[in-house]
Amino acid sequence: DAGVIQSPRHEVTEMGQEVTLRCKPISGHNSLFWYRQTMMRGLELLIYFNNNVPIDDSGMPEDRFSAKMPNASFSTLKIQPSEPRDSAVYFCASSLAGTGDTEAFFGQGTRLTVV
């Protein structure tokens, strides 16, 4: 199994531009998560999908952020317009079930730099 695949691995963009991060979860996993890692706030959950449906998006920082999961094998996290404070590492993770008794597997992350 290839694991959770994220693209791009690195993204540098100018303030005000739209940024789209992509994630392919592990085949057969029905839960998908987007996390953000910064020095100031550590690792924080942005949004959680179960069976392609957003269950909890309370961690999405503001309306500039949106996430979609059109099918079981693909999800996107979009920032429009981007700001320098969005610079962070964004992780996608997937797990087999919607309960905590299975572990989440993380992708390698996308390092976003907004200048």
Add this chain to the structure above:
Amino acid sequence: AQKVTQAQTEISVVEKEDVTLDCVYETRDTTYYLFWYKQPPSGELVFLIRRNSFDEQNEISGRYSWNFQKSTSSFNFTITASQVVDSAVYFCALSEAINNAGNMLTFGGGTRLMVKP
């Protein structure tokens, strides 16, 4: 609301020393899950262990061991005979089994472990 505290932000040891990483958690749920993840310098997050709240049995896996104590709300991680390759940031995390919470993880701030040769 749940919370995970890793009071040790950075630990430095010499190779072959034993080291314990502390984790204290807060939750109002009676059913919950605890995790440890490793983040090596390459940046990915690697799953190490999962424990549910009903299983306080300690676990050993090679040089790694975990001590779960509900009475003190702690889930500590010990590396025996540390090696340079153990150098990484280690995260403790908690998820609650309510309202279809799934694997929504609350992470601690992480402990950076540096093992010197």
